Amino acid sequence: MSERILGVLGGMGPLASAQFMLRLTLLTPAQRDQDHIPAVLWSDPRIPDRTAGRLGKGPDPLPWLLRGIHGLLEAGCGAIAIPCNTAHGWFGPMAEAAGVPILHIVDAAAADLQRMGITGGTIGLMGTAATLEMRLYQDRLETQGWHCIEPDPDQMQRLVTPAIASVKANRVAEAYHPLAEVVNSLAARGADAVVLGCTEIPLAIQSGPASELAVPVVDTIDALARSAIAWARGQ
Amino acid sequence: MSERILGVLGGMGPLASAQFMLRLTLLTPAQRDQDHIPAVLWSDPRIPDRTAGRLGKGPDPLPWLLRGIHGLLEAGCGAIAIPCNTAHGWFGPMAEAAGVPILHIVDAAAADLQRMGITGGTIGLMGTAATLEMRLYQDRLETQGWHCIEPDPDQMQRLVTPAIASVKANRVAEAYHPLAEVVNSLAARGADAVVLGCTEIPLAIQSGPASELAVPVVDTIDALARSAIAWARGQ
DSSP states (O other): OOOOOEEEEEOSSHHHHHHHHHHHHHTSOOSSGGGSOOEEEEEOTTSOOHHHHHTTSSOOOHHHHHHHHHHHHHTTOSEEEOOOSGGGGGHHHHHHHHOSOEEOHHHHHHHHHHHTTOOSEEEEEEOOHHHHHTTHHHHHHHTTTEEEEOOOHHHIIIIIHHHHHHHHTTOOGGGHHHHHHHHHHHHHTTOSEEEEOSTHHHHHHHTSOGGGOSSOEEEHHHHHHHHHHHHHTTO | OOOOOEEEEEOSSHHHHHHHHHHHHHTSOOSSGGGSOOEEEEEOTTSOOHHHHHTTSSOOOHHHHHHHHHHHHHTTOSEEEOOOSGGGGGHHHHHHHHOSOEEOHHHHHHHHHHHTTOOSEEEEEEOOHHHHHTTHHHHHHHTTTEEEEOOOHHHIIIIIHHHHHHHHTTOOGGGHHHHHHHHHHHHHTTOSEEEEOSTHHHHHHTTSOGGGOSSOEEEHHHHHHHHHHHHHTTO
16 A cells, blocks of 8 residues: 555646546556555646746746645645646746655656657657747757657647647547647658657547557656656655 | 635545546536636545445544545635545535535436436446445435335346456456446346446446447436536536
């Protein structure tokens, strides 16, 4: 029985954090309830939009993020997972306020690439405009030997950004085709794998056929769940 | 934007409470993150088994349930949903300790029967041995004009109880056939609908074909999610 309680700062979006809880459960080896990982999910969809905040077009989400972290600490959580890539733009101040480990989603994605046997080469990177602009992935992955390529600005505006908004509005299936088109375009430009670096993207990609994708994808929800399970088991 | 924060006392089992969060999100009319319902999920799979506790074969879960309720109140929750039917055997002391509404899962199931146009007649009732023995459903439904029938003891021991344990061990798909057999047996005995009165049961039933079920079923995860959405919207 795990004595470690996982904190999950979620609601960004709420479907992604619910899916994180589902995958955390299904990826945990368990025979009965008591073998699973105790967790508290703070699902606060009122947190101001991270992309708008970062691009100077909306209020700062940091006070809301810190409020969630405070709530998770009050509940006794020993580590925090945040199933929202863009929120990692505020990783520094959150980690400082938390005083317990925050499991970084980019490190989780890198571990998943290694697990898949993709130890170098070119990686396609999909995410919100803010995640790409902040270079959340590029800087961490490039020092570890991967080369990152991104969708072009037209693809971001026409395909990726509207598809992310569709998932947040519960219109998941219609987001598959635009996102699959971008995966395959990155593959055509030389990507050996594509990191789905916004937690709305894997929800949409899973709603359609995997067989239409030209290269393997890293599901950052699953990657973060694996990282959380490793923490809970003391690994 | 909802100012009401929903508390979810979960982990019983963890897959059912993750599914509750997913369905709460998908059933909420929303165009963006900020339209969704703020919620805190206290997922504590360490809570002692409710069936064993009720049948005198294991420790009392009540102190653990109250600890979760306390945590949800500390987080500012204004109502509590508990996606575990058997835990409602301790509804009285939990409601007294909470001081905020606990949304009763049997009332949610009754509302769902009404929504489906099933306003009387015979209802098949599936659940844990403890839920059936405590008459959690029978007493509340029979005063509202429904007549309840239950699986026989052999079906409980051979089909229902092992299937619930399978779901808690993440073996969801293999639980479909035994549970569908019981649904259809209750239908053959005259049930107009079957209430899936243990939150593990709808997880399994959804993993197989709905077309093999002879009568409509009430998914108590969805029913409780609808009840929570109504509360959050002030209805």
